[in-house]
Amino acid sequence: MLNVSNVSRVFGKKAAVDRISFTVDKPGFVGIIGRSGAGKSTFLRMMNRLTDATSGQIFVDGTDILALKGAAKRAWQGQCAMIFQQFNLVPRMDVASNVMHGVLNRRSTLATMFNLWSEADITRALSILDRLGIAEQAPKRAEALSGGQQQRVAIARALMQDPKIILADEPIASLDPMNAQIVMDALHRIHTEDGRMVIANLHTLDTARRYCDRVIGMRDGRIVFDGTPDLLTTSAARDIYGADASFSEAATSTSIDTLPRDQNYATTLLGA
Numbered sequence: 001m002l003n004v005s006n007v008s009r010v011f012g013k014k015a016a017v018d019r020i021s022f023t024v025d026k027p028g029f030v031g032i033i034g035r036s037g038a039g040k041s042t043f044l045r046m047m048n049r050l051t052d053a054t055s056g057q058i059f060v061d062g063t064d065i066l067a068l069k070g071a072a073k074r075a076w077q078g079q080c081a082m083i084f085q086q087f088n089l090v091p092r093m094d095v096a097s098n099v100m101h102g103v104l105n106r107r108s109t110l111a112t113m114f115n116l117w118s119e120a121d122i123t124r125a126l127s128i129l130d131r132l133g134i135a136e137q138a139p140k141r142a143e144a145l146s147g148g149q150q151q152r153v154a155i156a157r158a159l160m161q162d163p164k165i166i167l168a169d170e171p172i173a174s175l176d177p178m179n180a181q182i183v184m185d186a187l188h189r190i191h192t193e194d195g196r197m198v199i200a201n202l203h204t205l206d207t208a209r210r211y212c213d214r215v216i217g218m219r220d221g222r223i224v225f226d227g228t229p230d231l232l233t234t235s236a237a238r239d240i241y242g243a244d245a246s247f248s249e250a251a252t253s254t255s256i257d258t259l260p261r262d263q264n265y266a267t268t269l270l271g272a
C-alpha cells in the first residue's frame, strides 16, 4: 500500500533525506528510529506534504502523493493525520472543540468561527474521546489536562479525520513512562482494531522493538536498517546510532519496558 521510491529532500547543500526507498505491503505499525538530524521528521513532513520533496515518489495505493496539487493534495492531507511531540492543541479551547478541529477542512469558515458544530460532529467527537478513555475531560480546557491526556486528545483529533495513515513525530518524547505507555497502547490499538497504518518516529529503541512490526533505521538521511524488531540487534543499533554515547542514550532513556503492555488497558486509562 506504501511505496517510497528514491525520495530526497535537500536543504542548501545538505541532503536531509537522501534517496530513501522502502515498501510496506499492508497497513503496518512502522517505527522510524535514528539519531537527531537523521531525517526522520523531514520524511514524515514529506509524507503529509508539509515539506516538498526535492525528488522521488511516494505511492500510496498506486497514487504518487508527492505529485498531488490543490484539492487533491488537501484531500490527501485529510487522509494522513499528524501527531506531534508537543500535542499542538489550542490550549484555551475545550477538549471536545479541539477534537472537532480534526474536521475543520470539511466545514465552512463561518461555522468554524462561531464554533457551530453539528450534532453528528459532537457525538462522534465524544465517542472517540470515550474510546480513548478521556470522555469526562470533554468540557475542560485542553491546557488543564496532563501531557498524556493531551496527547490522547491529539490522537482523538486525528481520528476525527478518519485517516488512512497516522503519522506520529516522537509522540511520547515529552511524556513520563506511564503516560508514554498509555499513548503508545492507544496508537497500537487504533492500528490493530481499525487497520490504520501508523508511522511513528521514535527516539527509544525499546519502544520501537515493543510496538512496531517494522523498524526503519535512518542515519544521515539514508536507510541503514529495515526489518522486523527481532533483527534489531545491538550491532544493528550501532549502525543506526553510531558507536558513541547517543546509542546508549537511545537504548536506555525513558524505558517503558518495565510496564506490562496492554494489560489492564481500560483500568490504566480510567485511572490516568
Ligand SMILES: Nc1ncnc2c1ncn2[C@@H]1O[C@H](COP(=O)(O)OP(=O)(O)OP(=O)(O)O)[C@@H](O)[C@H]1O
Residues within 6 Å of the ligand: 011, 015, 016, 017, 034, 035, 036, 037, 038, 039, 040, 041, 042, 043
Ligand atoms: N527547514 C529546514 N531548513 C534547513 N535545514 C533543515 C530544515 N529542516 C531540517 N533541516 C535539516 O535536515 C536534517 C534532518 O532534520 P530532521 O528534523 O528531519 O531530523 P530528525 O531525524 O527528525 O531529528 P530529531 O531526532 O532531532 O527530531 C538536519 O540536519 C536538519 O538540520
Ligand SMILES: [Mg+2]
Residues within 6 Å of the ligand: 040, 041, 042, 169, 201
Ligand atoms: Mg525530528
